[in-house]
Amino acid sequence: MTDDTDRHAAKMAKKKAARDKIMATKTDEKGLVIVHTGKGKGKSSAAFGMIFRCIAHEMPCAVVQFIKGGMSTGERDLILERFSDVCQFHTMGEGFTWExxxxxxxxxxAQAAWAKAKELIRNPEIRMVLLDEINIALRYEYLDIKEVVAFLREEKPAMTHVVLTGRNAHDDLIEAADLVTEMELVKHPFRSGIKAQIGVEF
Incomplete structure (x- = not known):
């Protein structure tokens, strides 16, 4: 057992030294364009996790919801009730497109939501802006992908993070982004007849 412990300690020390060497080269900071896409669940949930990190660090942030309508969600209710001083929340959609x-x-x-989004992004005091389900608006061509990408490249303040969520992210947006995560669907309870549930989906 001692030999195994010693081997493990030596292996981890070697790994730490290699990791520290890599981390020493990562010194730049910039505002990121972050895309969450894919058929799996968790795109908006992960994005709201970052919004709550900003709130915890008292970093001004904002949310613009493009598709989701007036239904109550835990994230929106919590932000509006307790954190509206640090996070602006704008629900601009009227429900899913099939509704x-x-x-x-x-x-x-969608155009009104994009106008609000640009206003928020242009404000250098706001450190992160979440554009929830904007990828759906882009997919259905409610917005011009070229305009969105050009704005993010040319007008976004250097230190502002912008998070864009929704399935089927456009290839041009993926190319322009700094960080892209695709949520892969492996299993979903909806396929077994289980409806969306409070605390999980909203």
């Missing part, structure tokens, strides 16, 4: 069934109205709402 509204009105392309003209959906496009108008």
């Amino acid at each position: 509204t069934q009105d392309r003209t109205r959906d496009t108008e709402m």
Whole structure:
């Protein structure tokens, strides 16, 4: 057992030295363009995790919801009730596209949400802006992908993080991003007849 313990300690010490050497070269900071996409659950949940980190560090932040409508969610209720001084929250959509069934109205709402998003991103005091489900608006061409990418490249303040969520992220957005995570669907209770549940989905 002692030999195994010693071997493990030596292995971990070697790994730590290699890791420390790598970390010593990572000294830059910048505002990131972060994309959460894929068919798996957790895209918005992970993004809200970052928003709550910002809140914990008292970093001004903001959320713009592009598709989700007026239904109550835990994240929105908590932010509006307790953290509205540090995090702005704007629900600009009127529900999922299959519920509204009105392309003209959906496009108008997405354009209004994008206008609000640009206003928030341009404010250098806001350190992170979450554009929740914007990828859906881009997929259905409610917004112009070229305009969105150009804005992020040319007008986003250098130290502002922007998080964009939703399935089917556009290739141009993925190319422009600094960090892209694809949530892979392995298993989902919905397929077994289990509905969305409080505390898990909202």
